[in-house]
Amino acid sequence: MAFVSAAGYQPVYNPSIPYRHPIFGGLRAGMSVYLQGMVPNHVKRFHVNFACGGDIAFHFNPRWDGKDRVVFNTSQGGRWGSEENKKDGFPFHKGRPFELVFFVNVGGYQVNVNGQAFYHYNHRIPLERVDSLQVEGDVTVQSLSVVGGSGGGPMMTPGFPAAGMMPQPGYPPVNLPAMGGPTYNPPVPYRANIPGGVTPKRTFVIRGFMPNGSQRFHINFKTMNGEVAFHFNVRLNERTVVRNSKLGGSWGAEERGITNNPFVPGQYFDISIRSGNGRYKVFVNGQPFCDFGHRFQALQMINTLEIEGDVVLSLVQF
Structure with a gap:
């Protein structure tokens, strides 16, 4: 099975859903999670979780229930915290592909959808505790990868707030030489x-x-x-x-x-x-x-x- 590593990444293609896999070495600032997928016509909801043991540090949850919106939350000790949601500019459409990028920063998660800044969610659980990634619900995933955060300082990208910095240069699978950091959009x-x-x-x-x-x-x-x-x-x-x-x-x-x-x-x-x-x-x-x-x-x-x-x-x- 392809792995996801804090020191680098190896893309996972067409995984079965639900998908769950550890992030070896834990999550840290400068990393990013890149996901390409498709929303089926019968969709009701799907979610991406950044999990730590039995807790969920970041729950990203698009919902189609008459009030199309994305819900963001954290679960600790089996209890959900105060819910945040975003309705305007809903970027997910039935029967169409999407591209989702989570930039992991010191202050929170910067979420981009289809190349556009979408939402910033502040950390409620220290990011170093995050040890696994979960994707569940009505969604098809074409590719998923974690780009590691080692190397030089962060770079700014047009359209990002100060909290939404680009990830630092990362590394590919262990059987390949180091690459430079990604350039997005x-x-x-x-x-x-x-x-x-x-x-x-x-x-x-x-x-x-x-x-x-x-x-x-x-x-x-x-x-x-x-x-x-x-x-x-x-x-x-x-x-x-x-x-x-x-x-x-x-x-x-x-x-x-x-x-x-x-x-x-x-x-x-x-x-x-x-x-x-x-x-x-x-x-x-x-x-x-x-x-x-x-x-x-x-x-x-x-x-x-x-x-x-x-x-x-x-x-x-x-």
Whole structure:
């Protein structure tokens, strides 16, 4: 089973509900919990609990009961505390996917839904006591991960109050080298420097969704000389994903073969690109998708990640 660790994360894909799993080492400021899911048409309610033994430090509970709202609370010693709720701007819709991020801060939990700041809930139980995560009710979870909070200081993100700081840089699964902290909801076109280049065993995580009416988007790994070492191009209008390289000013032979196309307008996706000694391995929504052999061998010279097209980015981490 995939684990969730205070020192890092390994995404859990399509878990059965109810889902319960420990957060080894406990929760601490700078961590974040990232969840992609779908609300079924028959929904009445679901909840996410940050639990500690028999207590619940933070209960996040969307409800559809004629007064659509989200309820927030804490349970200690078997008793619920004073309930907080939010009705305006209810972001969950029947039959539609959602993206939920809990940023864990010193003062409380900053909750973002679909890329927008939604609510801040102050700690009533010390966050260090939280030892497990629970998801129950009428919900389908596509992916869930905990991003650990080690490294440098927190970063501010547009639209967040001071209490809603970004998590600190985190770490991936123990069998991979350390990655930098995630960037949430970056604008498109997206361009970022890759310190040290695309070294073997490095992993790039890209999460987002294609809005309705989207046609295509691409991910480029480019060299300092402008060569495109790896071009990953999702083309909904052609019902395929094209892989290629552009070296010496010319595109090479396209690779188009796929067994299935997991990219659907209006739904979230999770892409993981791992650089190996001889190839890139691409996973989509936790499943192997394709391999692409290195055509540009000097991996340390690949220093730019570029994402463009009809896409809304939720998270980029490498």
